[in-house]
Amino acid sequence: MTKIAVIIGSTRPGRRGANVAQWVQDASNSHEAIKAGDATVEIVDIAEFGLPLLDEAMPALFGQYRNEHTHQWSRTIASYDAFVFVTPEYNRSVPASLKNAIDFLYHEWSNKAAGFVSYGTQGGVRAVEHLRTALAEVKVADVATAVGLQIFTDFTFSDPTNPLDPGTVTPGPHHEPALHKMLDELIAWSGALKPLRAEGAAH
Numbered sequence: 001m002t003k004i005a006v007i008i009g010s011t012r013p014g015r016r017g018a019n020v021a022q023w024v025q026d027a028s029n030s031h032e033a034i035k036a037g038d039a040t041v042e043i044v045d046i047a048e049f050g051l052p053l054l055d056e057a058m059p060a061l062f063g064q065y066r067n068e069h070t071h072q073w074s075r076t077i078a079s080y081d082a083f084v085f086v087t088p089e090y091n092r093s094v095p096a097s098l099k100n101a102i103d104f105l106y107h108e109w110s111n112k113a114a115g116f117v118s119y120g121t122q123g124g125v126r127a128v129e130h131l132r133t134a135l136a137e138v139k140v141a142d143v144a145t146a147v148g149l150q151i152f153t154d155f156t157f158s159d160p161t162n163p164l165d166p167g168t169v170t171p172g173p174h175h176e177p178a179l180h181k182m183l184d185e186l187i188a189w190s191g192a193l194k195p196l197r198a199e200g201a202a203h
């Protein structure tokens with residue numbers, strides 16, 4: 001069984017990220033491995049953890065956490081085998097909320113696989129490229145296939161000029177097959193890395 005967390009990277013009131021994550025979960029339900037019960041997909045919302053800007057004295061590599069919010073975030077991330085990061089593009093990168101949440105932990109991410117669903121005016125691809133680089137440092141294996149939703153074509157808004165309208169995710173027909181291909185890669189790589197996770201847990 002592969003436990004997959006769909007992590008909502010943005011925390012902004014009125015964010016579109018929550019609807020994107022919901023689309024990911026709904027569209028994953030028709031994936032073969034998930035239908036068969038070999039994998040599960042759950043949404044993890046960074047906003048629910050109330051993480052401040054990094055306030056741990058020791059680098060996460062040492063695993064010596066002082067704060068209850070860090071322990072809660074640690075327990076949650078440690079309980080998953082793989083991640084789908086749902087990220088918008090903020091100023092050509094990831095939202096600070098997501099980078100901060102990654103920085104809080106280390107071993108909880110390591111030897112796990114990650115895929116990406118991004119969104120923005122150019123599909124959020126520049127955020128994903130930055131995210132891939134950051135995740136390399138915490139030993140996450142990033143799969144090649146990703147989904148990039150375009151704000152102006154893959155969402156429906158009652159008022160497209162209103163940044164507080166989260167809109168409805170109405171993705172083009174090519175996105176769900178891409179999501180499923182990404183899940184194939186994610187489940188395969190997460191399985192391949194399982195012995196390394198077991199080795200880490202034994203030390």
Ligand SMILES: Cc1cc2nc3c(=O)[nH]c(=O)nc-3n(C[C@H](O)[C@H](O)[C@H](O)COP(=O)(O)O)c2cc1C
Nearest residue numbers: 010012015016017088089090091092119120121122
């Ligand atoms: C601070 C900020 C910076 C942004 N910068 C970019 C950007 O560089 N490229 C882009 O395509 N969209 C950019 N946008 C637009 C976002 O992609 C769009 O608002 C998206 O819905 C934000 O995600 P969220 O609704 O989950 O917060 C930016 C939005 C914000 C709030």
